[in-house]
Amino acid sequence: MATEILMPALSPTMEEGTLAKWLVKEGDTVASGDILAEIETDKATMEFEAVDEGVIGKILVAEGTEGVSVNTAIAIILEEGESADDVAAAPAPTAAAPEAPAATTQEAAPAAPVAVVTPAEADIPEGTEMKPTTVREALRDAMAEEMRSNEDVFLMGEEVAEYQGAYKISQGLLDEFGARRVIDTPITEHGFAGIGVGAAFGGLSPIVEFMTFNFAMQAIDHIINSAAKTLYMSGGQMGAPIVFRGPNGAAARVGAQHSHDYATWYSQVPGLKVVMP
Amino acid sequence: MAAKKPAKKANVSKDELLQYYKDMLLIRRFEEKAGQLYGMGLIGGFCHLYIGQEAVVVGLEAAAKEGDKRITSYRDHGHMLACGMDPKGVMAELTGREGGYSKGKGGSMHMFSKEKHFYGGHGIVAAQVPLGAGLAFSDKYKGNDNVTFTYFGDGAANQGQVYEAYNMAELWDLPVVFVIENNQYAMGTSTKRSTKSPSYWERGAAYGIEGEEVDGMDVLKVKEAGEKAVAHCRAGKGPYILEIKTYRYRGHSMSDPAKYRTREEVQKIRDERDPIEQVRDMLLTGKHASEDDLKAIDKEIKSVVNEAAEFSKESPEPGLDELYTDIYMEAEA
Structure with a gap:
């Protein structure tokens, strides 16, 4: 057959x-x-x-x-x-078959009352030029923009450089900024989060990428105890200007260890600012 | 009381010896005063005294140059005084006053001085180890030849993050001296009861990091080892480990009755190996100073410590509004 x-x-x-x-x-x-x-x-x-x-x-x-x-x-x-x-004589391939049940599910979902949330238009200044892009590219472009304007900004994490990012967020950054500023780390979240915070103490502005925030659980001590609390504990003398970034929350078919949403956890911590698109 | 071994003809000047004597004595008298203020209820919370370990920080500071950084654990008063922080500001932080280095919001375990390149004062055992590697990372990134002294104890040496930091520090040739202050007790647990691999510095070999063991009761030996370690780092050869064998005379913290060791054990070290007595002996036998000179130094240091204590009592407590400041950076206007 x-x-x-x-x-x-x-x-x-x-x-x-x-x-x-x-x-x-x-x-x-x-x-x-x-x-x-x-x-x-x-x-x-x-x-x-x-x-x-x-x-x-x-x-x-x-x-x-x-x-x-x-x-x-x-x-x-x-x-x-x-x-x-x-x-050739056989019936045409039925590629559409799996789509049928999916379509039904999609139609069923909106049956529940859903408040349609529109983005707060007021936050966008009038006359802003809009440009279609993906979230992935927008994140990359934002990092590149910061790195171009500030020599002290660097990116470190697993697979951020040569692999071009596990989820391709850092695609092209190694080519533009070189290995001094786009740094692959060993798989050692606790350690490299600590090194990132130390580098921030030392006057740099690191971006530390976690492949997912689930893995940042290994590093949560440095995120909270070392980074978030230092400005307060030093009486404002020094803090840790640092960005921890990575995918967070629901992800398809990867199990509970890869799909936890930590946004509310971190939002409880004085000294951290949480941004989630 | 004197050191048993005659001090070898060390390559050290009279002025240097006198300086080490003063620096170590300041730490000891300061810590004794802190213990007293704690007993009077003026210092609250945790308070970990450095008495007995003075030669470690004083010896290593003698090997440092301007721009070098240091970071340590919660037993941190000695490190702050040794790098030149103001005893008044340190004592006032211990009493939780506005005049303290952290405006009274850090306490004994959390003080910082950008000016003196002192980055804390950390309360989570071993967290300062990757943080110290990160400070060294910042210097390498900027392309200067500064070195970071990253202090931790024998207890912290069993934490996993120490080895994560070792691995990356060597991988990236970071200019960091890992200083293991082995005082033989992690709180109440002796090294014998916590590892079968008690030669901590040798663990660096697994990551390709050189190191050595040092007699931490002899300030000159500590300085000599420190100079070697620092030269290694400044030459771009990556990290270096110093395991400094030392001893704390007091308990882990103020509430520790120290039942895990005998009085005799402590007394024997005080009598035979005290770091301050060793230098005092060198000063006297080398005719670098007379008993009267040393008495004058004692007096001078006592007055510095008393002034610090007075300041720490007189400085006001921070206002309640301080609870809500220094949590986020104020946006620049």
Whole structure:
């Protein structure tokens, strides 16, 4: 029986992607593990491997196609003895199938009374020029802007530099600012949070990234006892001008250790300011 | 009372010796006074005295230069006096007064002086270790040759964050001297009861950090080791560990009856290894000072300490409105 190859989800947040390049053509024999195509997700270009073996019978989505939804059939693999003509006669691939129940859920949700919260327009000065961007890019641009205007601002955390950010927030910062100011750390939250606070005591303005705020639980002592309380305990003589940043709160299908919302916890602590988009 | 071993012909001038004597004596008399004020109810909360450990900070300060930083735990009065902070401001902080270094809002464990590059005074055991590595990070980032002395005790040496800091300090060649003040007791738990790896400095080897053990009752040996450590850091070779063997004569804090060790143990160290008596002996036998000279120094120091005590009683208590200030930075106008 012919097997459909479906557009894969290559990151937890990917809903669609670009089929950048096919590395096989119709008639090629493929084995499990062979690279079939390059697919661009919202964060990176990834290689896509074959799971099943057989012969590429038909390519359904041409390379260069953008906006291919996850789970769309993109090609068909034939078993021995099958021909591409048999497949052509078969009913069209039903990529839409999983969408049906999802759509129902979405319609059901707003049935409950929902107060539609519109952003406080008053906070935006009149005449402000608006520009479409993603939250990811906005965060990156904000950091880059601060780093350009203040030599004492630097970024440290896990995978912030060479990997370009676990969630790609720091994409491009290493190239622009170099390894002195964009610093990969070992996986050691307690330690590097403390080093960040110490650097702030020493007159720098660090940005410390946690891959998620769940991991910052290892570092919460430095966030609260070392950073937040020092300005008060020194009678205003010195504090810790530092930004701890990272994703916080609900995340899809990653379990309770990766989806806790700590905003209210930290909001209780004098000396901390909590900002959550 | 004198040190048993004859002091080796140390490469030290009369003036230096006299200075160490004065600096150590100031700490001891200050701490004795603090203990007295505590007993009178003028100092409240926690109060951890440094008596017995004076040679550690005085020796290391002798190896420091202007711009070097220091950070320590809650047993911090000695460090502050040794780096030149004003005894009045320190004592007034102990009594929780407006004239204290933290306006009475820090107390015994939390004082700071940007001017003297003293970064606290930290109450969470071992938290100051990554903080100290971070101070060293700031100097390396700025490209100067300053060094940070990061003090912690044998108790803190068992905390995980010490080793996280070791790893990054060596990875990034941070100019930090990790100073383990091993006074043999973490509160009431002796080193024997807390680890089977009691040679703390050797643990640095796991991270590629050099170090050594130092006799912390001999101020000249501490200074010598400090100079070596500081030269290592200033040369860009990364961190260095000094495990300084010392001893605290008093309890962990004021409320500690010290039942975990014998009176004889304490007395023997006082009699045979006291850091101040050792220098006093050197001054007298080397004919650098007469008994009368030393008496005059004692008198001078007593008056400094008494003035500090008077100031700490007269300075007003902070107003209630101070509860609500210094929590956030005021936005610059």
